Amino acid sequence: MDINQLHDDWVAKGNRVTDLLEKKIALNEKYNATFENLNDEEKENFKNEMKKASQDYKDAIAARDFAKETFEDAQATEKVTNKKPIQKVKSKEEKIKDENHKLVSNIRNMVTTGKIPKDAETTTDPDGSNAGLTIPEDVQTKINKFIRQFASLENLVSVENVSIPSGSRIYEKLSEIKPLANLDNEAGKIPDNDDPSLVKIIYNIHRYAGISTATNTLIADSDENILSWLIDWVSRKDVITRNKAILDVMGKAPAKPTITNFDDIKDLENNTLDPLIIATSSYVTNQSGFNVLSKMKDADGRYLIQPNVTNPEIKEIGGHLVTVISDRFLPNINGSHPLYFGDLKQAIKLYNRQEMSVMSTNVGGGAFETDTTKIRFIDRFDVELIDDGAFAAASFKDINDVKPGTANTDNTTTKAAK
Template identity: 50%
Template structure:
């Protein structure tokens, strides 16, 4: 008899299939550059990748459906006619939100929050299903959160023990079969502490919003919060990325090769990527090799992705990743190994129609609080380079340039 998979099992299967698709993408990238390129084998590999990608997407659809059913079942549990508890979680949240904005605080079932200044107000903790929609939107944006490791935590502070990347020495030869076993070198560990910080944003709304449908209100809230979360977490992640100890200066393509091949441990090279800002990408996109070809090439397996030395390159807007003293940043490494974002996953809303200038303008102010922390786990897993210009590659001989008759 077939058994139903749990949400965790579906999530693990989705991640596993996604990794297999990434591995096949890497094989396809290597195959097109191989001098022994074979059309049939490439087509076979591409078909296998496409089938796995379709299976990965199908698993994701099942995962989304399972999550939605879980929320629906939670809201329908022990359903009784005319009982307040039978209201859908999201609909109840919208009802409370409208009441909160209108100032009818006596009708709200959610808790009261106290802000940093000691002022009370009607607060709403964003329900799980709404948070899921917000997190889905965040992942769709071009955010650095997609590159780093994200760990959900249930406490405001804590610590984790990580193994330090270090050289491993060989075991010593024993003098005899029954001789004393010599001591070996122990793994080097280091402690990382996190402290959840609160990040807030205030937005002004009009009464027209309250006349909209529940769906429109939720869409507005989800998009507004998601954009704020994406931008806020990008800035926090970039500040940690800049703590990398290795910071070479780049003037030519060989310097980028050195950054890629001779800066980090070879064990993480296969999972490493590049990150730069828009101005930096503009410079790099014009650099050519000795045969006049652009060094940045489109990924044949993903139309919207580009590769630098066969490694994916992520581009961040200048306003979020600015130049420093006229130099463009270039990061390289495995960001999931280097950085962890500890996500408290406890967003909340607070409103006022009196404070923050709302009373004078007959408007309502909504404050959203997001809670997370970002820590560097292994500064040896990423390197931070910088460049102003990068020279084109030059051929030393006609044969090297590929221009011989």
């Protein structure tokens, strides 16, 4: 405990002594007033209660005195005089408010002076130069919460927070794990297991940066308005940046079957991946591809894509989640829509450096002429392919419905819209 906590502990134990003394006095008054009218059992209970109250009071005095001695020893050690007031310990909420206010003040200071305060928490570029202010943990948490409101692919992949700019990891591919040998003969020799297939993945943290322009009126506004704008801008930009990096890695999937009918999708789901992975797999496509898939019907007229039974806003194919990405970020290739299926958490890992920084100027980059402020944001992460056998990539244009009354997709008469 620090000296303030020791002081509070002493005060709390002193209050308990007072409470127990008042309890003892009240019991004594009741004891004297009613003792002669009680039977033997009630008299015995009264005596036991008085005895316990007296012992509790003695124990509380001892605890209070010990707390007082501990506090006074701490005062002597830290050379605290009785004239020096006890500093109030700030609450978590007060500390967060101070950190946020300090960030905004530092941004304003950079804008007006072009310099970062010496006591500001900063990040450093690889060349040793200052990269800007580090966003406080509370603001960073709000940014992460806000990110989840957008169509972020980050929750589909595995994420690992790292503290160094580069490193390596050893992984075992889940898709290549084989079962133990089945021994029918009780006296049979147990064979050696197949050696696990290990792969070494090297990550190198990349810097992703961008500059946004804010009016100087905004910078002069309240702390809440600046932080709100900062969180909104960083969140949207971060989702787009990380989604693109994830989609670039998804594009490395080896298998690219072309889907032309209903059964091809069932083959992609049932016959492409290891069964160990299928149960945790999901689909990813773009908006125009989802439009085509949403119109597909089986032989009984049932749509391929169905709403989740507990949340109709969630769409599924055969019980597997369907994630839809804008065509702007997941475009068609030569007129074909992309379709991914697999467990992306097993396949892809995002290494998160967790150092978002901000730097600003109201002079450079044309800011002076327009009375605006240029604010630069830098994010650091890397995305790597871990197991290319944990997901598959397909493509499609038109997909034929199943003709009513038949299970053979070769006999088709209707097509889903492009």
